[in-house]
Amino acid sequence: MATEQTAQRVFTGLIILSIILLALVVRPFAKAFFLAAVLAGTFYGLYSRLSRKLRGHNNVAAGVIVSGVILALLLPLGGLTAFVVTEVSDGVKFVSDTVQREGMEGLIDKIPGPVRGPVERLLERIPLEEAQLDETLQQQVSTQGGTAARAVTGAVAATGSIAFQTVMMLIALFFLLTEGARLVKWVESVSPLRRGQTGEILREFRSVSVAVLVSSVATAGVQAAAALVGFLIARVPAALFFAGVAFFMALIPAVGAAIVVLAAAALMFFSGHPWAALFLAIWGTVVVGLVDNIVKPLLARRGMHQHAAIVFFALLGGLAAFGTVGLLLGPLIVAFFLALLRIYERDYGRPTPRPGDPATPGETGGGESLIIRPSVLSAETRERVPLSPTTPERH
Template identity: 70%
Template sequence: MASDIVARRVFAGLILLSIVLLAIIVQPFAKGFFLAAVLAGALYGLHKKLTRAFRGRANLSAGVICFGVIIALLLPLTGFTAFLISEAADGVRFIRETLRTEGVEGLKERLPQPVRKLADTVMDRLQVQEVQLDEKIQEQVSSQGGTAAKAVTGAVAATGSLAFQTVMMLIAFYFFLVEGRKLVLWLESVSPLKRGQAEEILREFRLVATSVLVSSVATAGVQAVAALVGYLIARVPVPFFFAAVTFFLALVPAVGAAVVCFAAAGLLLLTGHQWMALFLAVWGVLVVGLVDNIVKPLLVKRGLDMHGAIVFFALLGGLAVFGTVGLLLGPLIVSFFLALIRIYERDYGRPSPRPADPPTPPV
């Protein structure tokens, strides 16, 4: 008997050791795997419909969905990059032609009034220090060369890391779609919980993940529409482009939709429209920025059996602790706690008191 207890303890220790080692191995891909599991849970219904449409070809269905996700990620990025490159090329061409035909003074006269004053100040300063200009340039290049190289290296490393995480996420997403049901059944079979409890918890996770994803996209759409109204009122150039940028940045909580409003307000300020710039900045704070805190908890609550205040603080708490991923982790952790409490109360709680039998009427 004693040897059996020792063997159990040793085996439990080995299981804990294997869990720690597994966590170390998975840690570099943890965020990608988590997002893949969330996306797979949210799109599992679509995967089932496509599998039926493709006559049971689950691999083909998963491939089509992965391709759709890639297109949804790459197309906006490609479009924005092409637009920015085109605008930058037009700007460089305009500056080159103006300098060639009219010189620096002609270019300065074409600038908006606030920018023209700044240009006059800079040019006056350069004229005063014209003798020392070459030395200053050489000194700045020498001192900042290492910093610039580090910045470029860091940017390249960050871009490579993001691309790597995205690729890992897509690979895991594909296999979660294809083998997700088998994974759930395996977890149900090896879980020490009662039959059906593990699947119930995973079903709760899927419901929360779907609600948060749908609410995030819908809230970004509402913010983009609200921002578009402000852009049209303030007469921002290319307002629909700024609205599209607002939509995609609204999906990134660390950046937010209001940043685009501030950038557009700065553009208006530089072109001499001070009052419109002030209006757009206030609009970005009071309307575009705050609508996220109102609309998202309401939309998340619609898909969950959870009070709106709990959803609100779960979103903010998850964002504060875990960063961007916390928008999913916060509600998932709270729903996990509530699901465990509900299961315990249902399966292990005290039995409800049996009602007393009614008194027998006298004969």
């Protein structure tokens, strides 16, 4: 018959095995679950108030919040897609009509000055005979066909993966809103930590998640506003559209809002406005590009209750280590570490000495005599230990 120690070791091994298997199961949805947990913590207060107004209909309240998240994701994406499709269709129609009426020369005459010269020199090098042109096009199509097919396949796969992760995130968000309170109570009940420690760590996670999420959205708004000011000064066409694109690009750390301003600068340069392009390039690099590194740490530190420098390096370190999701993971890891240190110091560290308590050898300074109160010594010890000069003898 197995001993108690052997049974405990086997049970520990089974727990470790179950954790590994659970990690393999959760891994495909890890990012979706993580983002859902962050959003659930952010919107839980709103969910509670909405649930009370709906007289305890928790599913309806969670459905309203999830629907709002869906609209917040789809409406800007749909508007951007519609604008791009409209502009591309108008551009194709303009090129087609111009070529039919005035030919290629008329189309070249409508190209802005900085671009017209390179285009004319490029056309001079291309054979204009129809047979040679057809042959060249066929060769290019046959050569680049495989590359284009792979690129399209990769783009479709990436889009499908993003859509799948988004759907999983929304489903997880719904259940975390409705069952979040029960889940937290269960985690606290099975946690091996002391009573209240698990809840304190979870509250710290929620506070940091909300701070980072709110600061990211607020920083994107500040960058979009700064970009809009630059667009208006440079008289960029469709300034509001470019500012909206800058807002959503600011939410993507690998892209950022500055890239939109630089793209607008390139458009202004090729349209014959070099000074406006130069202004936008400087504005996008100095103002819009640096706002993210200044505003986001200042806003995030309010929820993290940490110095702005710690928040700054936590954001950059998380981004470098984990990619886009590291913007949340980095501050969470730092907050987790600091919360553990705070809990250890409070619950397991040395007790803080109170005024009037007897001094210990580690608390005495160099050259000072140790004062021992007779009241805290036993009678036998009191006879062996001489009294301090400052302690009056008892007669």
